[in-house]
Each structure stands twice: as structure tokens, then as C-alpha cells.
Amino acid sequence: MSLNEEVDLLRKIPLFANIEPSKLKLLAFTSERLKFREGTELFHQGDMGDSAYIIIDGAVGIVVSTPNGDVKVAEVNKNDIIGEIAILCDVPRTATVIADQDVEVLKISKELFFQMVGEFPQMAVEIMRELAIRLEKTTSQLTQALNS
């Protein structure tokens, strides 16, 4: 897959929907294109993170380790971004991400990610929206858990 195809793909992701193509090209060009085989880890809970990942192909599972063992909490599919929390607020990875099948990703470095967010308020808004949705989800899950 060439750079131009990657750019097309990025445009389909809501986060990057309103970003001009040359910037997406920069994003794609300066990102590493990585393949992970089924069952391998993209990153591990507790490690320090220096990059976020955009899933280009395949699906990954989010696994959180608890006192009762590892629990798979979610699955992330094509066109989603993962790992952005650790680079947004400099905390260790909050979960382990494992390739559920053979996966292709774009690895975006922290510096580039911040530059893009700084340059495109639209992207910041998208991230906020995404985070808010997740927060809402988590809160309702928590409420559920407390009630049951």
C-alpha cells in the first residue's frame, strides 16, 4: 500500500476527517507502517508510551490486567486510533493491546501527534469528543457495576 492509499484511508477516520491532504501525507510519511502478527502485543500495560496507533487493517483486543487475571475489555477495529491516552497525558499504558488477527497499523510518534493537534483544532475537538464518549461509557458501566 502506498502513501496515497494510506492518506485515503486516514481521511475516512473521523479524527482526521477535516485535515487537509498534504498534512495527512506528512502524517503518513513520518509514521511507521507496522505489521503485527496475530497474538503479538502492540504495547503492554504499565510501559511508558511514546506513540499512538491507527489500525489500518485487522482488529486488536484491549486487555486489562486485574487481580483476577487478564480481562479483555474491548475490541478495536480498522480505522480506529489506540494508545493516544498515554501520549496525551504522559501516563503509563493503561491497558495491553494484543493483535486478535494479523494487524497493520500506522505508528504515530508523540511529537507528530502533538504538532497535528496543535495545528488543527478540529482534531483536538475530535479527540475530546472521543474521550467524552469513552468517559460516558465508563461512567455508565461503573453505575451498572455498582447497582448490580
Next chain:
Amino acid sequence: MEKTVYKYLIRYSLPQQIWLTALAALSFPFLYAFYELPKRIINGAIQGDPEDFPIAIFDFDFDQTGYLFLLCGGFLVLVLINQVFKYYINVYQGLTGERMLRRLRFQLFSRVLRFPQPTFKNMSQGEIIPMITAEVEPLGGFFGEAFALPAFQGGTLVVILAFLFYQNWIMAAAAVALYPIQLYLIPRLQMRVNALGKERVRLVRRLSDRIGEAVQGVPEVHIHDTSQFVLSDFSDRLGSIFHVRYRIYRQKFVIKFINNFIQQLGPFFFYSLGGYLVISGSLEMGTLVAAIAAHKDLGGPWKELLSFYQRREDAKIKYDQVIGQFEPVGMPDESMQTDEPEMIEPLTGDLTMANLTLTDEVGDNVVDGISLNVTMPARVAIVGESGSGTSDLAQLLSRLLYPTRGGVSIGGRELTGMPEAVTGRRLAYVGQQGYVFAGSLGFNLLYGLKHRPMQEFEYEGEAKSQRTWHENEAEAAGNTTLDINADWIDMEAAGADSPESLQAQGLRALELVGLDDEVYRLGLRGTIDPKERNDLAEAILRARASFRDHLEEDDHMADLIEVFDRSAYNTNATMGENLLFGNIVGEAFDMDRLADNPYVLEVLEKVGLTERVLQIGYDTAATMVEIFADVPPDHELFQQYSFVSAEELGELQHWLTRVDRENLIGLSEEERSQIMSLPFKLIPARHRLGMIDEDIQEKLLDAREVFARDLPEDAKDSVEFFDLDTYASTANIQDNIIFGRIVYGRPEATERVSALISEVIEELGLRDTVVEVGLSYDVGVSGSRLSSGQRQKLALARSILKRPDILFLSEATAALDTASQALIMENLLEEFADRGLVWVLHKADLAREFDYVLVMRSGKVAEEGTFEELISDGTYFKQLLDGA
């Protein structure tokens, strides 16, 4: 050393000086004749009375012309004889001087090697180096001429004077009438120059000390922005030196002025007084001419003598000032290092200290009268707060330091007077920072085994006679005649009997300190010369084959490597690499400048690729401009990812607007080379620009063929083509095994590949071979290409390899990571279980595993006993333990 330079001269070169002086004396009769003859030629032959001829000499009759030519012939012979004398004397002087200089330097350096350790606290490298190199240099000249020059020139002067006095004493007296004034004045003036000279030497020494310091501390200069401060200090010192030197110049030229003036008074007297005498008829014209000539010659030796006098004064100062620095208190005798006992008994038995005291330069007792007996063999820990004398004690015990009072003995044998041949082979000491010498890792590992030559080097033919010459010269200059090319490695000391078992021992030592893995990795990144080490190269080729087999068996692995294949484009390599399909040897090609290479351009032209490559260049440039146009020029992204620099990007942007993509052939050469250089750097798998399509790849494979086929004869050795059956001498071992490229975009690739390489290497039993290559790794100046941890481990391994009876360590692992510390301690405790190990520990709790513990407090052993004995409440040791 001899107190004065003359004593030194007489002690080491008396016969030569006598011979030189004798030669000078021998030359005087000829010299006299040389001055006498011109007078005869003028008065006897040219102006002679024709009635005196023919003259009979040895039964031959000579008429006036014949007589003239006879005398002139004689004159010519004398010229020759005098010059031969001069030549021989000069050469012999040079020889004597250089030998003496060599001797002096050798003695000075050998003294440095014997300086008691504390000397180096007050004397820096920066001072020692110029003393041995530059400062003594002029002494070489002086050594040769010290006696011969005054004898020869003084004699010449006397001869000429004798000649003059014999001719006409009044005139002669007139010519030298002013010499006494010179003899009076000059030494007085010279004394001032001497004083200044001493000052200059002192200042220059300080200066070089400063330079040395600045070089070593240059990071601090950067960190603290002190460059101007340092420069100002330097300028100040230069100013002082300048001032002194300028005053010396002035003084010297005052002396010269007086000399020259007085010298020129001579002719004044000849012309006036002599002229008057000729006119009045009481002096022959020939005599006056000869006298004037002789006086002119008088000037030469007289000047020589005066300048010799100045050089002599200079030499005296230099000698005094250098020698004074090389006689520190407490320096052991030379025999301490040269003695080679017949039998070197192991230093086993109890370690006894008797009133052992070490006083530092301000008079404090750092080690304060320790009397103690430690049973050996044992593993002894020494603990104490910093400054309690622990490290000093370890250095005293290993005889690195000499005690101020008292002594150390091992098995009843006193250490103090023992030659280093014993202590240096039976004991070992490693401090906090072991020193690593420039050279290979292996050289450093074996350093501790090189005490004396073990095996002569066999010289043959020319080399043999050269070696004999070297040896004779070394002996004549009092240098050591031991041959540096001999085999110095004492294998027996390492418990080895062959190079193979020595290597095994070396590896073991490296393992004990946990350095073997690192050396192995260095080996993988090392190169070998397959011509020299064909066995290694073949072994690596076997590894390559085996690595290939593994790739074929394992699909996943095969995905991680794109192997070199002559008939396939390697998408994980640059276009340049794909074209050359080999490693560059020498300077004929430059991977970064292929677009400027005429042959490369010719090849592209041949396969009809020029225009396509230019177009790809154009497209790449356009993409770069599109992507990076808005990125700030100093942004990290630029440096990391862009093919072009920020300045170039601006140019390109401008350029793209006015160039037609369909007509790139007509570009100027410079533009072409700039545009064309871009595609050569493209790696399809990495950059994903989608520009190197199948069609281009196909064509480039053709170009690859043409490139190899048509390579001119003189460039044949410039590229080492990838060939499955050939070891690539310019590539490192790892690349030789892989014989391909690790693919981009597979995070697990590097790890998996190195694991597979290790597997292959283990299977083929090549690990030792790789480690051997790692041992040839060049560690750089002071081991600077190693990390400080690696250096320290190497220093430890070196000490272990020579199998000392007692190993002394002073916080030798304190700077290493905890895992290494634990590993080394465990290994050494086991290794030295039945030998001696004395370890100054930086943490008291590390003493747990030791047989015996000495606890030091302000220079004394406050407590001693086993760990269990000492751990009871109320002990100082317990305090230390809890404090830690």
C-alpha cells in the same frame, strides 16, 4: 640522576667526548698549514724573486709557475682534509648527542614508571609529556658538542691567533685587544638571560598543564559556558610567556650587538695599523692580506664559541629543571622493575600488617599503624565509610602504594623490597576505574600477561640485520634491548598451554565478569579480512547457509528478511544499493553521491533509465515539497524524515514551478545531479511513495547487470558484489550471515533475527569464533569506545586472567549496575574460594558472603571477625550496616 649536565655527560659519554676532542686536536696541524700556505703562495710563488727558481723539492726541480701550481695543489688537498675532519666530527657529534638524548629520555620515562603513586597528585601529564619530549630536545645537540665544540673552535682560534702572532704580534694583539671586554661583559648579560630562561620553562610547563586540563575537562567548559574564562586564563599565560620571551630576545640581541661591534673593530685595526706598516715598508703586502684573511676566519670560531656558550647555559638550565622534577622522594630503585628472579614463588600464606602507616601529603595518617594478621587463603571484605582509609589499605596491601612506616608481608615475605616481577605477577588490584589502553579488546585482556618476552621473534634477511642494528643502538644508548615484536604473552600465567586454551581462559574470565555477551555482540558487528582469516570467513559462510535453511523452514522468519537475490529487486534497500548490488570498497563510489558518478550515469543511459529516474526525482521532490512545505525548517521531522534539507526545499519549490516534468533531459548538470540524487535514496518498503513500480524495478535489474558487466578494469575492486558463496569483507559478520535486509515495519524483526543468528551460531559452534572477532574490537583512546561499565569489567577480567594469588578490589564494581555487581561478586567469591580475595566494599551488607570482615574507621581497623560475629548489637559494623 647526575646533578649537572656535565656530570651526566662524563658518566655516559666520556670515551666519545675524548675521541671527539682528540679528533679536534688532530685536525689543528692541517688547519695551521691551511692558513700558512696562502702566504707562501703569494710571497713565495706569485711575488717571489724569479732568480730563486727553479726550486728543488724531493729531487724535483720546479720553475715559478710549477711551484705555484704545486702549492695550490697542496692548498686544495688541505681544503679537502679540513672539510673531511669537519664532516666526520659533526657526524660523530650528532651520533653521540642523539644517543645521549635517547638515553636521557629513556631514563626519564623509566623514572616516570617508578614514580610513587602520590607523585602524580602534584605532577600532571601535561607537565611530564613536554619535559620528556620537547624540553630535552635541545640537549641532544649540546650533548654532542659539549667538549668537541669548545675544543675544536677554541683550538682553531688558538691556531689562527698563533699564526697571527707569528706573523706580526702587534697586529695580532690589536685584533684581539677587545676580546677581554667581551669575556667580561657577556657572562654577566647571559646570567640575566638564564634567569629569564628558567622562568620561561616554568611558564611553558604550566601552560601545557593547562592545555591538558582543558582537553580533559572540555565537557565542563561547554556545560558551564566557561570558554571565555578559560581563554582569558590562557591568554594571560601566553602574555606572561610572551613577555619573558621578548625580554630574552632583547637580551640576546644586546649580546649579539656587542659581539658584532667588537668583532668589526678588528678590520679597523688591520686597515689602519696594517696599512700604515705596509706603506712604511715594515710589513709585506702578502702578510697583511693573509692576516686579514686569518682574522676573518677568527670571527667564525669566536662567534661559534660565544653562541656555544649561550647554548651551554641553556642546556644547563634545561637539564637542572627537568632532572629536578624526576627525583621524587621514595622512588624505588630501577632493579625493582628489572629484576627477574629465577623462581617466582606464589605469594601464599598469611597476610600480615605490622604498624602499617600511610601518611598523606599534609601529614595525616590515612592508614594509621595497623598491625594485624589475616589468615589466607580467605575472602576478606574491608568496609568503612569513605575516607576511612579502606582504599588506601587495599593499595598498600597490593603494593601499589608504599607505606610511610611499617610493612606488609605475605607468608612471611616482606612486600616492600620485592621486585615487581613478583608482586605484579602474583597479586592483582582493580580500583574504581581500571584503565583501558588504546588497542583491541583482546590486547587489553592479555595486558596483564605481558611481563617479559616469552618467545623471540624470528627475523629473516634484511629484517634480521635491521634488528641487530636496533639492538646495538639500544644498548649504546642504555635502552632496553627487549624486543617489542617478541611474543610477550605468558600463557602459563593464565594456565594455558596453547593459543586455543589461552582463548578459552580469556573467555572464561570474560564470562566471570559478564562481559562475554557484549564481546559476542561486538564480534557480530566486527569485520574480518577473509584473506587473513579464511577459516573464519568459511565458518561464517556456513552460518549464512544454515541461516538460509532456517528461513526456508519458517515462513514467519522468512517474512522478516528480504534476502539478496541477483534477479530480484530488494524493496528494503535503497535504489542505489539495488543498482550496485554490493558493498563499496574504497573511494571510487560514494553511496550518497551516486548521481554524480559518471559511470553510474552511463549505466542508466545504457538501459534507457535516465529520464525515468529524473522523473522519479521530480515526483519525489514534488512530494517532499508538498509534505514539508509548512514544516518549520528546524523541526525534528525535517531532520528525521526529509530527503532534502530545509534550504534545498525552498530551492526545489521554486524550481518545480518552472520545470516541465516531461522535458527533464535538458536540465543543467547541477540540477540533474540534485534531482537524480533523490531516487537513489528511496527505499520502497520504508518510504511507501509508490514511485519505484514493477517496471522500474525490472529496468533496474537490467541496470544492475550492466553495471557489473561493464565495470571498468580500474574500478573492478571498488564494488564487492553480493554473492551467496563469497564472504563480504567490508560487511560485518552479522550482515554476512543475514545476507539480506531485515524488513521494515515488523517490530519483532530485529529481536527474532538476532535470536536466529545466535541459534545458528550455537548450532555450528561458532560462538567462540565470533567472540574472537569481538576481541579484535578497537576500544579507542583510553577505551573511549567502550562504556565505563565495559571498561571496568575488562579491567577485572584482565586481573582474573593472570590468576593472582590474591586479588585486591577497591569498590571495583561500585559503578556497575546491581545485576552485574551481584553476578561478579558471586563468580569471584567462587573463583577465589581457595585463593585470596580482598575486597573493599562500598556497602557493608555486601560483606555477608565473605569469610572475614575488616571494619575500618579513621585509618584503623576498628573491628574484625566473621560477618556473624560482627553483626551483634552495638558494633560499629552494625551501625554501618543500618546506615546503608
